[in-house]
Amino acid sequence: MTYLPTFNAPITAVDKLRKTYLPSLGVWLVDATTTDAISAVLAPGKRRVNFMNAHCFNVMAADRAYAKAVTTADYLLPDGIGVALAAKMTGQKLTENLNGTDFIPALLQEAAKQGKAVYLFGGTAGTADTAARNLIHKIPGLRIVGTRNGFDEAQNDAEIIADINASGADIVLVALGVPMQELWLQRNARNLDAQLTLGVGAALDFFAGNVSRAPVWVRKARSEWVWRLAMEPRRLAKRYLQGNFSFLARAAKKTVGHSMTKLTASRLLDITVSLFALVVLSPVLLLTALLIKSESKGPALFTQTRIGKNGRPFTMVKFRSMVTGAEAMRAGILTQSDREGICFKSKSDPRITRVGRFIRRTSIDELPQIFNVLRGEMSIVGPRPALPSEVALYPKRALGRLSVKPGITGVWQVSGRADVGFDQMVEMDLAYAKSRNLLLDLILIVMTFRAVVTGRGAH
Secondary structure, eight states, X not given: OOOOOOOOOOOOOOOOOOEEEETTTTEEEEOSOHHHHHHHHTSSSOEEEEEEOHHHHHHHHHOHHHHHHHHTSSEXXXXXXXXXXXXXXXXXXXXXXXXHHHHHHHHHHHHHHHTOEEEEEESSTTHHHHHXXXXXXXXXXXXXXXXXXXXXXXXXXXHHHHHHHHHTOSEEEEESOTTHHHHHHHHHGGGOOOSEEEEOTTHHHHHHTSSOOOOHHHHHTTOHHHHHHHHSHHHHXXXXXXXXXXXXXXXXXXXXXXOGGGSXXXXXXXXXXXXXXXXXXXXXXXXXXXXXXXXXXXXSEEXXXXXXXXXXXXXXXXXXXXOTTHHHHGGGGGGGOSSSSSSOOOTTOTTBOXXXXXXXXXXXXXXXXXXXXXXXXOEEESOOOBOHHHHTTOOGGGGGGGGSOOEEEOHHHHTTGGGSOHHHHHHHHHHHHHHOOHHHHHHHHHHHHHHHHHOTTOO
């Protein structure tokens, strides 16, 4: 089936694209914006491109042929939060998440402007045709010159190559799934006349409407995989739960082996616990966000400037447990604090929502701080991070709390939380800062579970 709408005049592209080597994954990944990556892959010359997510790396670790197909591609594009976290293990931050479902439509928009012809190969019968119609409807000027499914029409390589070449396609999207699509491209890309070939996984199913995408706010939170797991739990449970944990554990092991001297025992504990918690608690994170959104208007997450180690400010993230605009109401209720001293806490705080009271009592509101830990701004164990306005009022002795990274849990949290007065909290935190070690951190992590179950001092 051939689609030939009108198209605009082509534009010039420059083939310059930055790559970054990730020791935690053992590969070179594109480290660039979507715009720069598109300019590079559409520049004159032949290129084979793969998207790399956690599942791809798991397959790569077990399949030597697939590993060779991946490492011989021209560009590997980072796809998903797992890859971003693996980069952070060695202190690297990738410029952008170049996942296929967002990248390909942007690529095709630019291809339409340049008059490039596109061929879709893969998916169940009818999927490529439906995807073609939907893409042409959404992208003015896009030329899709051929389609072929990935089942009964994918049995003869020579026939497929002849059909693609006869179509005059400049870009070929191959959606046969991992590892078949990468192996097919490694075997056949050299015989295709097309300048650009990409393995695109389930992208055609998304474009055809066979699979629904997560809401925008879920995508922005880099949790689309959780949404897909919820939609297809039986098919994707092993891949996303067991698979993601295996991927992160292997990446952490490689990171330690590459540069053990750069990771203290405390930092290694932070990374290990955070990654494990992120995988295991992802359904809880998604459900909590949905409950918050259903009860009150505003974002599910709440960000606030806090003071970290050595007085350095950072942006702490939590689940929103209060009504929107709660910060503006704070000054009017400071006299209602149940705690003596500087830090405000009130059991009857009128700003707290019904969902908010539950997630505060269970400490679920603190879970997004896992991302602060992975960024190195916080630790799993340490003093709670204070507001700048509170630190400004600290007596000199209390400033000693800032000698270590703030934590999600700590001595104060397992000893009664808000029931502990400010002066007593300071003494606890100073004692921790002076005697902290790996064993103490492990004990406090275990004690945290008891504190969460009892809910003592949580409000």
